[in-house]
Amino acid sequence: MRGDRSDRLMKKEIFNLNRHLPSRRKTLEELLREDRPHVTGADGTRHRFKWAELEDLRGMLTEDEARRLRLPIYIEIESETSGARIAGDIEVKVVSEVLERDDEGDEIYIYRPEMRVLRARFPTVTQYMFLVREL
Structure with a gap:
């Protein structure tokens, strides 16, 4: 019973x-x-x-990608992992270019030092999203 209450409180937070x-x-x-x-x-x-950020981002993408990229780009932070996930093929392309990493497909995992680099370049184009697995 006690776990149910704390689970509900965690989800609410x-x-x-x-x-x-x-x-x-x-x-x-x-x-x-x-x-x-x-x-x-x-x-x-x-x-x-x-x-300036939108124009910088536009310079990184094709016209088709600019039509499809939805903003802000979510940096998904989960309660059980140490890094963060960014999903979506265009989002991963942008993050990979900023971090000078190979394009990894439709999702990429980044860690705190990389988050700082990404947020320094795109503070308004990115936002944190907090996730919690079913408890």
Whole structure:
């Protein structure tokens, strides 16, 4: 019984940590057409993107990729692992280029020093997403 209560509390805390995540992500192409590029978080807050980052990102991608890439790019942090996961073929292409790593397909795992490099270059284009496995 005690485990059930702590499991519920943990899930609630993780939910609260993710309130900033947008209810709908926008494509890079959409954001580049906006005067003030932003997405709205599930909690109603606005997450603004810096133009310089969007343009930098645009320079890394083909037109088709810019139409398909949804922002922000999620850095998935899980409770049971030491690193973070980034999923999606275009997202992995971007992260691989920033970190000067080989493109690893549709997901890549990165660790704290690499997260710092990625976030230093793209602080508004990336966001942390906290995950917890079923307890």
